[in-house]
Amino acid sequence: MTPFKLTDELLAEIEQLIENQKNADLKALLEEVHYADIAEIANELDEEEATYLIKLLDSDKTSDILTEVDEDVREAILSNLSSKEIAEELGELDTDDAADIVGELPKEIVQEVISEIEDREHAKDIVDLLRYDENSAGGLMAKELVKVNENWNVLTCVKEMRAQAENVTRVHSIYVVDNEERLKGRLSLKDLLTTSTTTHIKDVYISNVDWVNVNEKPEEVAKIMSKYDLEAIPVIDEVGRLVGRITIDDIVDVIKEEAEKDYQMAAGISQDVEADDSIWDLTRARLPWLFLGLVGGVGAAAIMGGFEAMISKHAILFFFTPLIAAMAGNVGVQSSAIIVQGLANDDLKGSVGNRLIKEMLLALLNGVILAAILLLFTWFWKGEFLVALAISISLIAVILVAGFIGTFIPLFLHKRGIDPAIATGPFITTSNDIFGILIYFSIAKIVLGI
Structure with missing residues (x-):
């Protein structure tokens, strides 16, 4: 085609x-x-x-x-x-x-x-x-589905299925209910075709059937259907009655919408907007996070102002400020993105403590490798070993802190019932920038003895 x-x-x-x-x-x-x-x-x-x-x-x-x-x-x-x-x-x-x-x-x-x-x-x-x-x-959910009563025999079941299927676009499953419309299981088409017409459905149906409650969140439904490779899943009410079904095409829409929302949040857009929306709507969606970035920048500038004397004496420290801020932001976003993805896919294993330890070890390894390269570059460039050492040690510390924040914040937000995707955007970047600048100049002050 x-x-x-x-x-x-x-x-x-x-x-x-x-x-x-x-x-x-x-x-x-x-x-x-x-x-x-x-x-x-x-x-x-x-x-x-x-x-x-x-x-x-x-x-x-x-x-x-x-x-x-x-x-x-x-x-x-x-x-x-x-x-x-x-x-x-x-x-x-x-x-x-x-x-x-x-x-x-x-x-x-x-x-x-x-x-x-x-x-x-x-x-x-x-x-x-x-x-x-x-x-x-x-x-x-949709109300269109095919259901049969457990007390019917196979012949009655086939007649009823024919009548019901006229109003169903795609028959994914045949559900079995009791006299109170409570979901009991599902019926295999193979068993239906190979069983005597006088056999009762309750003697051949499969009781093992996945289902969701009417109050379940769409995201949770998507996880269940994805995990068990389901094309459709029945929906029951509070007393177990079969009231509808959800098909894979509806879940694809849910996954798409969730991905779009998370992408916008990661980009610092707080509302669900599209390119064709009005300028006012787009401004309201973007301005809060831009304001947060402004506050973060002012905060970083204020921190640098507190180290003005040291910067005057060692101007090279100023030139490495963008690098430190960028590394803090990048490491934080990388760590948070992995955690948010794991939370979304429901495949994070182990305790929070073990997860933090793993991220800290990863951050330490990355930090040491990058700091060694930076140490050699700065030392050969400026010939001041102590300054190069101060910058390199600061880089390790900044990467460790950024890794911790990037891991802890989304886990914390998730525990509080807040969408952790917010932690992959300007929030995490701005916070890491501020902490990174503070750590950078504090360590430099200690190492240089100023």
């Missing part, structure tokens, strides 16, 4: 067809184009053109397009559709995607849209999903 590429020529052709209202030609052009690619096209069109495209194409395709377009584009399109038109789109979607779209609608039209959905059971399932926190397994 040749990857789709949106060219200026294709976009111009589509815009021209829309302007001239050549609907037949436009439909023919987009007939074989995947809905995700049409969503890419819609993102580049203006509001009226995108709405025209959605109204022109069939709902079975445009419903999927609406789930793929940018959030602001979807909001603009929906604002130009009637409640009945929105309901037609929702009717073609799985309940989880439909609930996500309903959750974005203005509150004053939600009830009207829900009432326009022809499939009342589908509408009921959407309303049911809306009561869950969006940052939970309940808010992530």
Whole structure:
């Protein structure tokens, strides 16, 4: 399959067809184009053109397009559709995607849209999903699944599965429940096909099944599904009833969003923003950490001011200040990045103390190697062994402290329930800069006897 590429020529052709209202030609052009690619096209069109495209194409395709377009584009399109038109789109979607779209609608039209959905059971399932926190397994799950009762025989089971599968896009698993709808296990398709039609399901189902509670965090669901290589996982409520399932495509979105958030936090952006957001939104997201950097710089300058006499006597110390600050920041970010990655993947082993000791030994080894190189360079460059020694010893101490801070801070934040990704950004860099400068000049003062 040749990857789709949106060219200026294709976009111009589509815009021209829309302007001239050549609907037949436009439909023919987009007939074989995947809905995700049409969503890419819609993102580049203006509001009226995108709405025209959605109204022109069939709902079975445009419903999927609406789930793929940018959030602001979807909001603009929906604002130009009637409640009945929105309901037609929702009717073609799985309940989880439909609930996500309903959750974005203005509150004053939600009830009207829900009432326009022809499939009342589908509408009921959407309303049911809306009561869950969006940052939970309940808010992530879909109601579409295939379930069978443990008291049915195989023949009844097959008939019921056929009826249920009509409303399920992909059948990943067959779940077994009791008369109270409590999850009991899963059914192997092989066992179903090789077992007598009169055999009861309770005699052949597999009781070992992974599940998550409706209140579980999406990040935890992602860890479970990743660990056990699951394509789907059932969701149960507080009393063990099967209420939905989460599929791998939803988890991929969770992982992507989490990675984007962590990347922004590591870059010193405190809110979830995009390049197309307003200048004011982007400023609010960036300014707090930039202010922290300003405070850190002022603090470092104040510390250096306290050693003004020593710097005047040994000016070379001043020239190595950027190196010390950079090494402190780099080591701290490296240490914190490893810890944050381990916490995110849930593969950190051993106690906090053992982790700190390991990082300290690693920092010491790196520090000694780098300090030896710096000692030789500075000694041959300036011919002042004592000054070179002071700078090199300071480098070792700075690297040790930076390694400790970079390891301890994310572990501490994690224990406090705070996202440790914050420790890989300007916070850790600024704190290490300040401590690094203070340690550098303090050790230099001791070694040089000033």
